[in-house]
Amino acid sequence: MALLAGDVLGLDVPQPDHAKRLLALVETDGCFTDGVAVAAHCHVGRRTMRVYDQGKVAATFVDVEAERAIRIRPQLDLRDRVQAYAPDAPDRWQGYVLGYQRMPDDRLLDVESVRLAQPIARLVSTESARAACDACGEEIFNEREQNVDGRPLCIACAGGGYLCR
Ligand SMILES: [Zn+2]
Structure with a gap:
């Protein structure tokens, strides 16, 4: 998937050691x-x-310099088709393993040009940025504060976040 992203975006993949041009947004852990x-x-x-x-087994790959983004996902009917690439497999499990190895990328994956919900610069953000939440006082890195009625608030105090409060 990452190699296909490199081909489509015209970037070296894996990206070089200190490069930060390619940003991967993955949709599962x-x-x-x-x-x-x-x-x-x-x-x-x-x-x-x-x-x-x-x-979801899917990811969006962003070229942060060219400001282009593509989302790649497995084709939806993949499980039905993959066995056809491994008729010699001794069992169904081996059929999946061999089939996925043999299928060409364009039969495996869908690639779609996408627009991000926020500007790429905002997503990347400024690494050195610091703010303090006007409600809880905690420090906020990387421009992740929200402006609520003129007050800088952390995401949790602004009503988002992942904890019950
Ligand atoms: Zn806060």
Whole structure:
């Protein structure tokens, strides 16, 4: 998936060690995400990967310099077709393993040009930015504060976040 993203976006994948041009937005956690991290050299700790856990094996790859984004997902009828690529497999499990290895990318994956819900610069943000939440006082990095009636608030105090308050 990451290699196809590199082909479509015209970028080297995995991206070079200190590059941050390719940003991967993955839609699930778990081993799929680790696979994308290794193949694309995009990592949460390097701020070149974001996990938007929607329980989907899909990812959007963003060229932050060219401001282009593509979303890649497995084709929807893949499970029905994959066995045809491994008629010699001894069982159904081996059929999946061999089939997925043999299927060409254009029979495996759908690629779609997408627009992000927020500007790419905002998504990438300024790494050195710091603010303090006007309600709870906690420090906010990377321009993640929200402006609510002229007050800088953290996402949780602005009514979002993942905790019950
Ligand atoms: Zn707060």
